[in-house]
Amino acid sequence: MAIAQAMCTSFKTELLTGTHNFATNGNAFKLALYAEGSGGKSSTTATLGAATTAFTTTGEVANSGTYVSGGLALTKVAPTASGTTAFTDFSDLSFTTATITAMGALIYNDTNSDKAVCVLDFSTNKTSTSGTFTVQFPTADASNAIIRIA
Amino acid sequence: MFNLSSGIVGSVNVKTSNQGGLTNEQIADLAVDKIASISDQAPPHIRQQAKIFKEHLKNVLYHYLLLARREERGTIIQALRSSGQKETAEYIRRL
Numbered sequence: 001m002a003i004a005q006a007m008c009t010s011f012k013t014e015l016l017t018g019t020h021n022f023a024t025n026g027n028a029f030k031l032a033l034y035a036e037g038s039g040g041k042s043s044t045t046a047t048l049g050a051a052t053t054a055f056t057t058t059g060e061v062a063n064s065g066t067y068v069s070g071g072l073a074l075t076k077v078a079p080t081a082s083g084t085t086a087f088t089d090f091s092d093l094s095f096t097t098a099t100i101t102a103m104g105a106l107i108y109n110d111t112n113s114d115k116a117v118c119v120l121d122f123s124t125n126k127t128s129t130s131g132t133f134t135v136q137f138p139t140a141d142a143s144n145a146i147i148r149i150a
Numbered sequence: 151m152f153n154l155s156s157g158i159v160g161s162v163n164v165k166t167s168n169q170g171g172l173t174n175e176q177i178a179d180l181a182v183d184k185i186a187s188i189s190d191q192a193p194p195h196i197r198q199q200a201k202i203f204k205e206h207l208k209n210v211l212y213h214y215l216l217l218a219r220r221e222e223r224g225t226i227i228q229a230l231r232s233s234g235q236k237e238t239a240e241y242i243r244r245l
Contacts, residue, residue: 007159127166136163136164143189144160146159
């Protein structure tokens with residue numbers, strides 16, 4: 001599979017070296033959208049998964065509406081814990097007046113050399129046509145949050 | 151020894167629209183999914199109750215979203231009429 005949901009392995013290593021700071025006054029994180037099947041810029045296909053180490057424009061969807069290369073900044077919710085699980089969350093993100101077909105997304109650290117955090121697999125192509133493309137993050141709890149460490 | 155047993159990525163929900171913004175129903179779905187989530191490990195009768203609650207919640211949210219959009223449109227129409235832009239006001243009223 002060209003896009004496989006995963007927490008990037010490099011991100012796990014970088015957690016241990018203090019590269020990523022998810023505090024509300026910490027690093028800036030972005031979400032970029034990707035296409036499979038030559039649907040990306042210049043007919044490129046995304047290959048994203050656990051081995052992804054940084055943001056790439058290969059397979060990224062073309063600029064449209066409010067979507068620009070690199071995606072949009074995420075609004076962070078301060079990390080917290082419930083029981084023995086720590087987690088963090090982001091506010092939902094919308095690209096408006098956009099014509100986009102995306103199969104997945106990459107969350108990356110815009111402050112620290114675009115280092116990858118995780119890959120999101122939408123399972124099927126999601127398409128907006130001159131409309132809104134909204135990515136809703138799951139409920140911020142120990143069972144569902146977008147990024148969890150148990 | 152520090153043992154990081156697992157790092158997990160949650161599943162996102164994607165909603166898209168054509169020729170305009172998201173519908174009231176889509177927004178109601180987004181709100182309900184954010185408010186109430188059902189654990190895969192929950193017993194069947196709890197899952198059933200939660201499902202019914204989510205449906206009820208969605209209907210209530212849908213109604214008030216519809217109302218909010220209508221009221222907002224009413225405010226915009228009135229502002230346009232007051233500034234003499236009656237044609238634009240009529241166009242928005244017909245949306």
